[in-house]
Amino acid sequence: MKSFCNRIRFISSFLLSATLFGVANCQGGFQPGNGGENGQQSQLCTNVSQSLLEEIKRYQPIVNQIGQLILNGTYKGIAYKNLSEFVDNFGSRLTGSESLEKSIDHVLNTMKFIGLDDAHCEDVTAPKWVRGYESLTMTVPYKKNIQVLGLLPTVQTPEEGITSEIVVVESYRDLQENKNDVLSRVKGKILVFNHPFDDAVNAVTYRHRSAIEGAKVGAIATIVRSYATFSLSTPHTGEMHYEDDTPPIPSAEIAIEDAELLGRLYDRGQKIVLNLILRNQRVGNITTRNTIGDLKGSSIPDEYVLVSGHADSWDVGQGALDDGYGVILSLLVPDVLKTMNLIPKRTVRSIVWTAEEISKVPLGAQQYLEQHGDELRNKYSFFLEADSGIFNARGLIMNGTDEAQCIISEILKLLEPHIIEKTRVVTPFPDLKTDIVPLMRATGVPGAILDTDGEKYFWYHHSNADTVTALNPNDLDVCLALMTSLSYVLADLSIMLPKMVV
């Protein structure tokens, strides 16, 4: 194992010496569904042949070696070190920013350095948006500056802002049911949604649709309680939507504490006036890039297992959790395999997507699908993405047939207990945006994201707190060991995973 040392150190130092330059920074989004531990899931495995189950078991020594190298060997802590250097050197990486493109150059260079085959970029068209001056001030009943982050692509307020009395509701239902005669009071006012994080899929609709639902009832702007499970006065940001038949109104998020304060004052009958200034700007379309590199398969190189993450982030924090770690793991999976001379039959393809955050659909993945639809449909066994946090990884959140779930859960068992005490495969796949969702929908190829502690993930997600400080090296090592083991076994197995009906 010692012989890997120099190579790893060189990789690390290569990342360190990356061109340093200029900007500062954070999505992801998933929801743990109803998962079962593997013990339960293997009840499904009656539809998998005994010979395939035995074939999977024969990978146990290799998975043990992968775990040993990453958790206790020369790769221990390497993912954290590389991630730290990546996000420290490039900062946040909003689509359209110079920092994103420099980080993509670096990803391409790293793929070449690792020795991936056919490392290259492919152009993606995406909108550019620049955050301008933003402020929120309560002026009545007393003056208080409130931290605020505009949602993207919010329309601007006038330079002096919008100054208005507010109406506070907890949910869209309050509007539908005209609770406390809210509809007669909300017209011409700023509407505040103080909606607690109930579940990830429902709560995010307040980020996405508040401006639409607010405009429908005559509000002139919406302020949304941050899409977060915990706060230390931490506002979050993210993507919002408009619809053609409602006027676009400004929309922004505030910290949980401030939303609760406004809610309490309002519930006590207090008149509250806010001044909201959002001077953000859409500045046309730009070209950004997906980055692709292959660890070429030994005998069936034109069949693929995908390992992926996205390079772009929001313009707050460092985008370490969302999704710098996905970038680093997508580079390290083939690097570990090369270091161990483990070349599977099929190709392990790393794709670092771009422009995942900026739009309703992940633009990098969507445009890749448009250009490579046939190959994705016919030549891929599995789509893997790291874009759902790293805390206490236990397995995968997966989309696939019962048979595919069974095969995956049998492979994950190879990680027990030395990498993960008890693994699990969670279904169904949540209705949230990740790069692999449009791929799975269009092709029927099964796919997965990591199953991690989602509650903690949303402490950090899309906020200034998404930095490497939030992460610990061991959590990252476990994710890398899982992804490396799974990618290798899937790419080397005698069969492709069965597809879903689409």
Next chain:
Amino acid sequence: MKSFCNRIRFISSFLLSATLFGVANCQGGFQPGNGGENGQQSQLCTNVSQSLLEEIKRYQPIVNQIGQLILNGTYKGIAYKNLSEFVDNFGSRLTGSESLEKSIDHVLNTMKFIGLDDAHCEDVTAPKWVRGYESLTMTVPYKKNIQVLGLLPTVQTPEEGITSEIVVVESYRDLQENKNDVLSRVKGKILVFNHPFDDAVNAVTYRHRSAIEGAKVGAIATIVRSYATFSLSTPHTGEMHYEDDTPPIPSAEIAIEDAELLGRLYDRGQKIVLNLILRNQRVGNITTRNTIGDLKGSSIPDEYVLVSGHADSWDVGQGALDDGYGVILSLLVPDVLKTMNLIPKRTVRSIVWTAEEISKVPLGAQQYLEQHGDELRNKYSFFLEADSGIFNARGLIMNGTDEAQCIISEILKLLEPHIIEKTRVVTPFPDLKTDIVPLMRATGVPGAILDTDGEKYFWYHHSNADTVTALNPNDLDVCLALMTSLSYVLADLSIMLPKMVV
């Protein structure tokens, strides 16, 4: 118990209807020492007479009733409701602000409403300081806006700020030992202290003394990692010191994440340039007020047990933990006793201090000591203060003789297990600023603050996250039950607590 209902509701509604007005907002500070559970401590109790131990035990039914009323009866949740209304209505309460004086008016009115005897204010002279425009921007190696909070009473930077390369150290020791030849590099630069929170007493010296130690080695400003145990990109503020023989240089705190980022970049040899703007202003002295009210003792009214907290806060968050809850509990202790018709032999005196945060010494308490030294020295049995958080209260952090500790620990046992599963008395009292410290030092009268989860307290302390969102009603109820029980028993006991030698 039902008969208390109307009275409580009225109190609550009285607090609600308080004059609403204008500003927005957080100190405390303690360190859990080496505590023993009461079982251990009672070994000391050989120096307490059997008859006194039996006398204490006879208060068990009364403590049970107090616990019942507060934890399960009509006072359940009342402390939280009152605290929420207090901090929501007045906002943060920096010394010199209109909001502080309005909140003090409200405290006085509430004391009168509760029916405390001789409710009145006493003037305190304190400096006024106003936070101006503040910003911190990293310009090299790339542009990044960093959240910053000036420490008080930092000198101003020029309007355009100080722009300088930085030097990062972890500790004062790095300077003393000239680690990596730091002394030759720090002159004329901004010095960043990236000192992790080790223990509360040591870590706070980086807030207090960084400008002094920085100026000694030629730095032109100091930036300090926030005095906090956890962060979601949350900068903290607080008090800093200057000394006559070193030039005053600007000083401010940044979030843990940003201090770590600067530390990592610096350790990798990266040149880093920051622009720091702090436009804060000292604007002379003002008069503020301590507020005093008595629940007059039935037979020895000129002997006292003190229950206290401080009304002023920092100008961030809401000052709910530091120290709005201390204000509310100091009002509710005598209110609960009156409601229960429990009038002890001695007087329970509530004092809501002012100007605790603004200076090296707690000015309200210090000036009260100067004016009432003889009474404090000769007529007080115990000084109790709530200014050390509320999370998971287990007992007291105390200053007193072995005999006094024993008596207190025997009284706390009356709370087991229905109010607190297992109580404890922690010693020694930490060398941190609280109002009762100068009183204890000058008089030898024993005193205590609550023993709570200090690690969590420092998530919030002096930051925008110090709001009622951080608190839960049950924790507050436990603190109120502890303080009410202790105050009653101490004020009613046949003896005054023995004094320390000063």
